Every structure is written in C-alpha cells, then in structure tokens.
Amino acid sequence: MYLKLDEGSTWFYPFVCDWPSYVSMKALRIFLLTFLFLLTTDAWRHKSKTTPATWSEWGEWDEHCSATCGIGVRRRTRSCSYKGNKRKLRCKGNLGQMKNCDTMTTCPVDGGWSTWVSWDCSASCGGGMGQKKRSCTNPRPMFGGKGCRGEAKDEGKCNEQKCPDQVYTLSPGTAQNLKDATERVHNSLEKPEESNVDLSCNPRVIEKIYKEYPTSVLFWTKDGKVLRVQLERMEVNFQQLTIQNLTLEDNGVYLCSMRYAPEVMKPVAVISLAAIPKVPIKVPEEESVSLNCGGAQLGTIYKDLTRSWFFESKVYKDFGNASLLRNKEFEITNVTSNMTGTWRCKIRDLKRGWAWTMNIVRLETLPPLPWYLKLLRRKILLAMIGISLCIFLVFFCMWVGYQVSKAREGYLADFEVWRQIAEYETPSADELESGSEEEMSLIFNDY
Numbered sequence: 199m200y201l202k203l204d205e206g207s208t209w210f211y212p213f214v215c216d217w218p219s220y221v222s223m224k225a226l227r228i229f230l231l232t233f234l235f236l237l238t239t240d241a242w243r244h245k246s247k248t249t250p251a252t253w254s255e256w257g258e259w260d261e262h263c264s265a266t267c268g269i270g271v272r273r274r275t276r277s278c279s280y281k282g283n284k285r286k287l288r289c290k291g292n293l294g295q296m297k298n299c300d301t302m303t304t305c306p307v308d309g310g311w312s313t314w315v316s317w318d319c320s321a322s323c324g325g326g327m328g329q330k331k332r333s334c335t336n337p338r339p340m341f342g343g344k345g346c347r348g349e350a351k352d353e354g355k356c357n358e359q360k361c362p363d364q365v366y367t368l369s370p371g372t373a374q375n376l377k378d379a380t381e382r383v384h385n386s387l388e389k390p391e392e393s394n395v396d397l398s399c400n401p402r403v404i405e406k407i408y409k410e411y412p413t414s415v416l417f418w419t420k421d422g423k424v425l426r427v428q429l430e431r432m433e434v435n436f437q438q439l440t441i442q443n444l445t446l447e448d449n450g451v452y453l454c455s456m457r458y459a460p461e462v463m464k465p466v467a468v469i470s471l472a473a474i475p476k477v478p479i480k481v482p483e484e485e486s487v488s489l490n491c492g493g494a495q496l497g498t499i500y501k502d503l504t505r506s507w508f509f510e511s512k513v514y515k516d517f518g519n520a521s522l523l524r525n526k527e528f529e530i531t532n533v534t535s536n537m538t539g540t541w542r543c544k545i546r547d548l549k550r551g552w553a554w555t556m557n558i559v560r561l562e563t564l565p566p567l568p569w570y571l572k573l574l575r576r577k578i579l580l581a582m583i584g585i586s587l588c589i590f591l592v593f594f595c596m597w598v599g600y601q602v603s604k605a606r607e608g609y610l611a612d613f614e615v616w617r618q619i620a621e622y623e624t625p626s627a628d629e630l631e632s633g634s635e636e637e638m639s640l641i642f643n644d645y
Contacts, residue, residue: 251278251279251288253278253279253291254277254278254279255276256274256275257275257276258274259272259273259274259297260273260274264299265299266301266303267301267304267306268301268303269298269301270298270299270301271296271299272296272298273294275293275294275295278293304341305341306341306342306343306344307337307338307339307340307341307343308339308345309334309335309337309338309339309345309346310335310337310346311333311346311348312333312335312336313332313336314352315332317329317330318330319357322357324358324359324361325356325357326355326356326357327353327355328353328354328356329351329352330351330356331350331351331352332350333350334346334350358409359410359411359412366411366459366460366462368407368410369410371406372410375402376407379466379467380465380468380499383400384550384552385397385398385468385470386472386552386554387469388472388473388474389444389473389474390474391444391446391473391474391475392443394440394441394443395441396438396439397439397441397452397469397471398438398467399438399439399454400466400467401436401437403466404456404466407458411458411459414458415456416456418434418439418454419452419453419455420452420453421494422494431443439452439454444473446475449471449472449492450471450492450556451468451470451492451493451495451496452469452470453465453467453468453469454467465499468499470496470545470555470556472542472556473558474560475558475560477560478560478561478562479560479562480564481533481561481562481564482533482563482564482566483533483535483563483564483565484532484533484566485532485567486530487529487530487561488527488530489528489529489541489559490526490543491505491507491526491527491528491543491557492557493505493545493554494526496545500547503546504516504519504545504546505517505543505544505546506544506546507541507542507543507544508541508542508543509540509541510539510540514541537561537563538562539561540558540559540560540561541560541561542555542557543555543558544556
C-alpha cells in the first residue's frame with residue numbers, strides 16, 4: 199500500500215508494515231536486471247563463441263628410414279590448435295604423412311624346406327625300410343640369409359599298409375581306440391528345431407585308421423541307411439557332419455563308420471539326435487494320439503537295451519527288454535487334461551547308465567469335442583452315412599423317373615390333339631359360307 203504525506207510529496211512504500219514483500223520484489227528486480235545485463239554484454243557473446251581450429255605447419259621428415267634394408271617409410275606430423283573432445287570442432291584432415299624411402303640395401307632371404315620326396319622303400323606293402331629326402335630350395339638362402347634347420351634326409355619304416363593277400367586287421371592300439379569310441383563314449387543330443395548342430399566323428403581314431411589303410415572310406419548312416427546329404431543345409435568333412443536349420447525329420451541314430459577293407463566296416467561314432475519342436479501337437483481330451491519312437495539301429499551295437507516313454511522327466515511307460523523293432527508306436531487311448539507337457543522316448547542301457555533320446559513331443563490338450571463331432575470322427579459311422587446317402591439317391595432318382603413316365607402317359611393324348619390343331623389349315627371365308635352345316639359340324643366335332 200502506498201501513502202501520500204502531503205500535496206507535492208512523492209509516493210512511498212511503507213516497508214516497515216510489509217517488509218517481506220518489499221524484500222522479495224527487490225530481489226526479483228535485481229535478478230532480472232542482472233540477467234538482461236549478461237545477455238547484452240560483449241563478454242557473454244564472446245564466451246558463447248569458439249575459435250575455429252587450425253593446423254600448425256608440417257614438421258620435419260624423420261631423419262632415419264623405418265627399415266634397415268629394402269624399402270621403408272619416413273613420417274612427419276602436425277598439430278591441431280583445438281584440444282577439446284568435441285568431434286565437430288576438431289581439425290579436418292590427416293595428422294601425419296608418410297613417404298617411401300629406399301635404404302639401397304637388399305634384405306637377406308632365409309632358406310626354406312621343400313616338401314618331402316616320396317619314400318624310396320624296400321617293400322611296396324606290408325612294411326619296409328626306406329629313405330625320403332627334401333631340399334632347402336623353398337626358397338634358397340640369398341643375400342646372407344640363414345640356411346634351413348633340420349635334416350635333409352629321413353630313414354624309417356614305410357609302406358606299412360596291408361598287402362592284398364594279408365588279413366585285414368588293425369594294430370592293437372588302433373583296435374582298442376576303435377572299441378573305446380563306441381564302448382566308452384556316449385553321445386545323445388537334443389537341439390531346438392531350426393537350429394544348427396555339429397556331429398563329431400572322432401577324428402583321432404579316423405586318422406589312425408587312414409594311416410594303416412590309406413584307401414579307407416568314411417561314410418555316415420542314419421537309422422541303418424546311408425545318409426543322403428542335402429547340400430543346401432548339410433556339410434560333411436573329415437571331422438564332423440554339420441546340419442543347418444534342424445527339422446523333426448532329422449531325428450534318428452547317426453553312425454560315422456569306416457570301411458577300411460572289403461566288407462569290413464566299423465562304427466567310429468554313435469550319436470542320437472532329437473529336435474525339440476517349436477509347435478506342440480494339439481489333441482482334444484478323451485481322444486487318442488500315437489507317439490513314434492525309433493532307435494532300432496542301437497540294438498545292432500549294444501545289448502540289453504530298454505525303450506521307455508518319459509513325461510516331464512518321469513517314466514510313464516516302460517517296455518522293458520522287448521525288441522527295439524517292436525513297440526515303435528505308443529498310443530494313448532484317452533487323453534486327459536494333465537497330459538499337457540513334454541514327452542521323450544529314450545533307449546536306455548541300464549548297465550552303463552546311458553540313455554539316448556529318440557523323439558521329443560510337445561503335447562497340448564484341448565477341451566473335449568462335442569458329441570456330434572465325435573460321431574463324425576468314427577470311420578464306421580461315416581461309412582454307414584455314406585452308404586445311406588447313396589441308397590437314398592438311387593431310390594430318389596427311381597421315383598423321379600417313375601413320376602416323369604406317368605406324367606408323360608397322361609399328357610400324351612393332349613399332345614396329339616395340339617399337334618393336329620397345329621397341322622390343320624383354317625378354311626377361308628368363302629369356304630365357310632359355301633360349306634354346309636354338316637361339314638361345319640364335322641370340322642368342329644373333330645376337335
């Protein structure tokens with residue numbers, strides 16, 4: 199509130215009565231004036247600007263070449279005036295330059311061994327003694343370079359492969375390694391559908407067999423049949439089989455085998471592969487579902503195997519020591535709501551404690567079907583309905599034919615009358631006047 203003491207005097211604010219408001223107004227006024235002052239001063243404007251970055255002059259080239267022989271490089275650098283971290287404000291261009299320099303001295307070349315020349319052996323098969331040679335020519339030592347290290351000759355056993363008239367046997371060490379590859383190594387893989395998987399073929403054992411029988415042949419089988427390699431997603435090499443974009447059809451038992459003599463084949467690796475499906479099988483309650491399981495090829499390698507179906511890691515159905523050729527299909531006749539989950543078929547070797555997963559099924563139960571859909575799902579009922587419809591159609595066609603023939607007989611006389619009327623020539627007026635009454639009556643009586 200402003201007060202006026204007398205005429206001609208100035209207005210004043212009684213801060214004594216309302217001093218907090220007065221102080222607040224004064225502070226706000228000082229803040230606004232300070233802010234406007236900073237905006238308009240040259241010092242603020244100068245502070246907001248940044249001096250453009252510039253390059254210094256190039257420095258001197260290096261005094262010495264980077265190499266002591268042959269061709270090297272010399273370097274020179276320059277510096278940028280901006281030392282901050284903002285990328286946009288940095289200098290544009292290269293920080294350094296390089297140029298070639300020739301030392302006018304040829305560098306020494308060290309020697310290297312060539313490949314071994316084939317054995318000069320005392321026997322062509324069955325094992326002998328011989329000598330092989332190599333030379334220091336890859337490359338030759340030049341311009342003061344060092345020579346090759348090692349021996350240029352080697353003597354020892356050669357051509358140890360079996361002769362055609364010898365018994366095709368493996369050395370004791372190789373034979374034991376081959377036996378351990380199947381008796382002590384267990385391989386069972388579970389991989390998600392559409393993923394990639396590598397099946398190893400025990401390359402250490404394969405290398406030993408090739409050394410004793412160089413003409414050996416490596417091949418893969420799946421469920422007892424030679425694997426048909428799909429080139430667009432499968433790759434086979436010396437060490438492994440690679441399968442890309444795994445599908446449910448890839449489930450089975452894979453054998454990597456070696457044929458090192460006529461009619462002599464030995465498994466090197468036994469692997470079971472099961473794909474984990476992405477989409478579950480949907481089955482209504484109170485219906486039946488059939489689950490398939492393979493693994494018969496394992497019975498040709500191992501003995502006393504059992505087949506079992508597991509539901510969520512618990513045995514649901516155990517077929518015991520029955521032949522693996524039997525019970526390939528497991529049928530659940532009455533699906534219930536608590537059967538939703540993951541089912542696995544496993545072939546087990548209880549003595550070794552091994553288990554091979556042959557198939558994985560994800561089951562999802564649905565509400566039961568209405569009664570009329572259940573009836574339609576029965577094949578006998580569908581056959582009876584089809585036969586009944588055929589009999590009905592036959593009798594219906596016979597009835598229609600009978601009705602058509604009956605109607606044709608009733609209307610045949612009428613058709614004849616209308617035909618005669620259509621063929622009759624109407625008499626002219628003169629004929630009608632000259633005609634007698636009897637003739638006219640006969641004309642009209644005819645119709």
